[in-house]
Amino acid sequence: MLLTAAALVLVRASDRTPSASLAAPQRRVGKAHLTAPAKKEIAMKLVSSAENSSLNWRAQYGYVEDIRDGRGYTGGIVGFTSGTGDMLAVVARYVAARPRNNGLARFLPALRRVNGTASHAGLDPGFPAAWRAAAADPVFRVAQDAERDRVYFNPAVGQAKKDGLRALGQFAYYDAMVMHGPGPDPAGFGGIRAAAVRRAKPPAQGGGEVAYLTAFLNARTAAMRREPAHRDTSRVDTAQRVFLKAGNLGLNPPLRWSVYGDRYMIAK
Incomplete structure (x- = not known):
């Protein structure tokens, strides 16, 4: 799916850090890639702060609702949607791994039919309850991961x-791909990257990393503003740009940022 800024959930007080400054201190750039477990955990928390107003991304396996963005139901840890095919893929993977006593199996035909639409046909009224119930099953959580x-x-x-x-x-690439999808069209990740490359060379082509990331984030926010559900660009402007301005190219904690007016911190 594409995660959307419209998926607003009440923020738990324990997830907020009202006194945290948005300015991040200058620090040495770490060498670890986002695939390192600690870095990946940071990435999951950053996405969850934007998508679910919470740093507790593991609590989102059972999340499901229609956020009225034209993609049908949105659910799970990265906002898989019934209208874009990735929710169908999750359920199909889960059914393959758990072919019996699976409350979501009966919705597979309907998920295939509504793919590409905002329709709930064949999914109501039982699909949301079945999705939430499945979240208690570790096999379903593995399928989402x-x-x-x-x-x-x-x-x-x-x-x-x-x-x-x-x-x-x-x-920055991961968050963009989650929200916009991996497609090459101008509204997808491929189109956003192409727009950035037209303005600045990535480091592998001899360009500066800060200049290129600035161009990428500019292209990202331009794409967001073209879609009503994504017009609030704070997940970029008061999060990713904050880290970039601080020179924190290694995404090293402590991290302080804000999304939709709510402040967050990862201390270590």
Whole structure:
């Protein structure tokens, strides 16, 4: 799916850090890629702060609702949607791994029919309850993790490494791919990257990393503003740009940022 800024959930008080400054201190750039477990955990928390107003991304396996963005139901850890095919892929993977006593199996035909639309036909009224119930099953959680990595995380990090980007750039690619999808069209990740490359060379082509990431984030926010559900660009402007301005290309904690007016911190 494409995660959207419209998926606003009440922020738990324990997730907020109201006194945290948005300015991050200058620090040495770390060498670890986003695939390192500690870095990947940071990436999951950053996405969850934007998508679910919480740093507790593991609590989102059972999340499901229609956020009225034209993609049908949105659910799970990266906002898989019934209208874009990735929710179908998650359920199909889960059914393959758990063919019996699987409450989501009966919705596979409907998910195939509504793919590409905002329709709930065949999904109401039971699909949301079945999705939430499935979240208690570790096999379902593994299915979500696997589809997240296959469709979004691994391709994004792989392309970022080819472009010579460190952890912050790898995260910028991942977050963009989650929200916009991996497609080559102007509204997809491929189109956003192409727009950035027209303005600045990535490090692998001899360009400066900061200049290129600035161009990429500019292209990203331009794409967001073209879609009503994504017009709030704070997940870029008061998060990723904050880290970039601080020179934190390694995405090293402590990290302080804000999304939709709510402040967050990762201390270590």
